Amino acid sequence: MLENLNYKHLHYFWVVASEGSIAKAAEKLCITPQTISGQLSLLEERVGQALFERVGRRLRLTDTGRLVLRYADEIFELGKELSHVLRGAPLVGASQFIISAASALPKTIVYKIIEPALKLEKEVSLVCKEGPVESILGELAIHEVDMVLTDTPLSSNFSVRAYNHYLGKSGLTFFAAKKIKQSLSGPFPECLHQAPILLPTKQYAIRQLFDKWSNDNSIFPKINGQYDDSALMKAFGQAGFGVFFMPTIIEEEVCKSFDVEIIGRLSDIQQKFYAISAERKVTHPAVAAVCNSARDIIFR
Known part of the structure; x- marks a missing residue:
């Protein structure tokens, strides 16, 4: 029965039909081909008929598939039109602002960046999400979020039609629990050599920059942990498992908390910090408030 049609499944079908293959659709949506195949199977079960037939390495729409595609084209075109209308239309009650942040970003900075959106004249209902960079960019690709916050700018490696909005940058401050600090010898940064350290995982730009700096300066700490989540890394640092770093602009908050x-x-x-949105020229008032405040106040 189609009464409970899952529109995410329909969107995956629409992208596969547009791209001509599951592999290309997976690249565009930043999800695995296995995920798309599973969702297509569920949609075909719901429809009750096959939507594609395989011809060599490509997929070809069946008659039912072409029928579904015509309706999908109209549905998503109307959705895009509705999104544009609502961006500028006065709404009754709070408008929803959905933002997703890379897990490794310090929560204090995420809060500082987002806060101006909550001070707009028009009331905003905030929805905050977080996750790995690839996952949250996939959500942006299918319009499930309004903005992504990350330290990794969108590049050709991500098959997502979206745009970087540079917010600012900060140097790094290195922290440790008192017992770890007392165990270090020599001046900074040489004291980091062979010292226990906690780092973000390698998917994040700041980790790649740190690794390059480490190699260039022949300073090689002992990596005691790697974390996707900045809060978890700070908790382990607080417990004395190693040195860790955070952006200098929040060093006072880190020491205190x-x-x-x-x-x-x-x-x-x-x-460096970026807001990524589906808009080249920012028109969403909350996204504009975030970008302007970050550039003019937080990272000035």
Whole structure:
């Protein structure tokens, strides 16, 4: 029965039909081919007929598939039109602003960046999500979020039609629990060599910059942990499992909240921050407020 049609499944079908293959659709949506295949199977079960037939390495629409595609074209075109209308239309009650942040971004910075959107004249109902970069960009591709916050700019490696909005940058401050700080010897940053350290995972731009700096300066800490989540990394740092770094612009908050001490600061490594949206020219009022405040106040 089609009464409970899942529109996410329909969207996956629409992208596969447009791209001509599951592999290309997976690249565009930043999800695995297996996920798309599973969702297509569920849609075909719901429809009760096959939507594609395989011809060589490509997929060809069946008669039913062509019928479904015509309706899908209209549905998603209307959805796009509705989205544009609502962006500028006065709404009754709070308008929803959905934002997704990369897990490794410090929550304090995420809050600082988002806060101006909550001070608009028009009331905003905020929905905050987080996850790995690839996952949250996939949500942006299918219009499930209005904006993505990350330190990794969108590039050709991500098959997503969206645009980077540079917010600003910050050097790094290195922190540790008192017992770890006392165990270090020598001046900073040489004291980091062979010292226990906690790092973001390699999917994040700041980790790649740190690794390059480490190699260039022949300073090789002992990696005691790698984390997707910045809050978890700080918790382990607070417990004395190793040195960790955060953007210098929030060093005061980190010391106060986690009872850790500053070891030193690096300006050689600059962590950059980006808002990514589906709009080249920002028109969404909440996204505009976020970008303007970040550039003019937070990272000035």
